[in-house]
Amino acid sequence: MSRIPARVPTAPPTLADVAELAGVSRQTVSNAVNNPDLLRADTLSRVQEAIDALGYSPNRAARNLRTRASHLIGLRINPAQEGTANALMDRFVHSLVESSREAGYHVLLFTGDHEDPLAGYDDLLRSTAVDAFVITDTYLGNPQAAWLEQRRAPFVAFGRPWESPDSPHPWVDVDGATGSELATDHLLDKGHQRVAWIGWRKDSRIGEDRRSGWSRALKARGLSTTGLASRVEDTVASGREASAVLLDEAQPSAFVCASDTLAMGVLHTLADRGLRPGQDISVVGFDDSQVAQVVPPGLTSVRLPLEEVAIQVVKALEGLLGHPPTVGPGVLLTPSLAVRGTS
């Protein structure tokens, strides 16, 4: 009995179609695709020809059902924050998709709200829609991490488990302290003596980490940090106000900021006062967002190696989903400094 061609334009060929054309069993075709070295050379090439002739690709749903895997990785994206410069997800997501593809995975997006960080995860997990998750917003005190760990769901975090350092899950992060140290050293090398810091509120572990690099750099040269630091919300307005206050009270000649958003706030203040960024006052941001790249005269910024982060994340995922699962230690990558006109 031959397959009846359906009315649909092209009913995709199945394993059985290929098998019939090549004159072998279904299983042999399956092996040709998944374990080619099990076949005799001539059989393999015959099957390959049939595959090519029919344009066969294994049906994902059937394969997923049988192997109890979806070859999908879930990534929750947050609403784009208006009025900030935090577009680094774009770069990271692209790299993640790219690395995942090379490892045979696709990335599935879902959304969540800040109120219920767990929304979405549960559903995807129970319906076996994804094999694993990549979680990115560990700064929220990552309830997801704890929850996923408890559910024994495989996941990799972009961001250290700040709250529970010996948490067993794999993670990849960028060394923020070294980043701001790079930035501060760069300014000190240029001859600046009074380098101010504008960072996030004290309850942000990432913020405190980045801040520590700034103070480390100053102290290494015997300079004081007193009165030169400000901790605010991550908004342009906050950066603007904080820099205005610092300029009045501490007379810094340069600013290092915990984000490009804050750095843009500084540029606002400079514009308000007719000060020229890079000439009168230097500014360094953090994240190397598109904003940093295009704003006049170019915002010097700490650049995160997001491509490498994605590669390491996928590597950790492969370990996690491998047989047997293996979990390596956390990976800490080093950022670089993109020097532009403001410094």
Place this chain on the structure above:
Amino acid sequence: MSRIPARVPTAPPTLADVAELAGVSRQTVSNAVNNPDLLRADTLSRVQEAIDALGYSPNRAARNLRTRASHLIGLRINPAQEGTANALMDRFVHSLVESSREAGYHVLLFTGDHEDPLAGYDDLLRSTAVDAFVITDTYLGNPQAAWLEQRRAPFVAFGRPWESPDSPHPWVDVDGATGSELATDHLLDKGHQRVAWIGWRKDSRIGEDRRSGWSRALKARGLSTTGLASRVEDTVASGREASAVLLDEAQPSAFVCASDTLAMGVLHTLADRGLRPGQDISVVGFDDSQVAQVVPPGLTSVRLPLEEVAIQVVKALEGLLGHPPTVGPGVLLTPSLAVRGTS
């Protein structure tokens, strides 16, 4: 025979588990999930209880296999372009994911390169990994659209089929001409008489569309466009050069640009010459990127209703994937103007 609890932490419950607990057949549980109105009220509630008790969610792979659908929508993302302000994808992607979820779909990302715009589509289609695509870069002369149409693959385009206006596929787009007309009128209302245009090269249909709004606005007030337009690459450097030339040769008091990237180029020129944006010279961009929102003193920009675009795209998808498939006409949405400091 009861299911042997596996060693895996939580083998997800199946339809059969629920059926056994509720004392009904598998099919009845299936109906409870998919066609609740077929069941008698008391049966339904009994099944519901069992579902809740076990925390049952239908296995996606099995459902996909049987229904020949994946409930996934493919979206190809391009590498983030460094040095431009084109981050509008962030906003669009988020809205798309959100709208899709409400319609019961998830978004699957894949990458492609500019050389081979079709790479990726074929594979996903043949392996029935996605039900449909959303294509976004119709400005490339959309070979994907033609190819997908020929393969009879369902897809919706964000962007008009410029090259083949009576192409039968559904599309959603934003009226660029109206956008730049809004921008130009805004400047004319402010008293500007010489409003220059910096747009893309003539072979860009989108660029010409946006440009037409500018010239329409000028002509409506009896103003000449001669010598006031420049067409260049979409880079900051090009915008910078073009604005410098225009300032020297045509003495405009305001610029309307086809993108925020170009507008940032204008801001560079103004900074070079010590001119204050918004006071000495006005500038309006296009896309309302994050850059526009945070750059001092705030870049006035044409804002695309991306949330609404996403909603309409998903609506069109639902029609396409419905039984029977229905395809509505193209949808053209109207942008708005986000007024900030530069105008």
Place this chain on the structure above:
DNA sequence: TGCTGGGTTTGGAACGATCCAGACCAGCAC
């Protein structure tokens, strides 16, 4: 009482792949 018909419920088959155990078939040693 028996038949009809609509509302409910059911069991078997199917979707298309992979797992598993066994069959087949040289080649080789005894």
Place this chain on the structure above:
DNA sequence: GTGCTGGTCTGGATCGTTCCAAACCCAGCA
């Protein structure tokens, strides 16, 4: 010739769901 081995290949069972046709149940009516 028999038995064993290892490399190839095969057929049946299975993953968890939905489709399909048929069975069931009970009220209504002749």
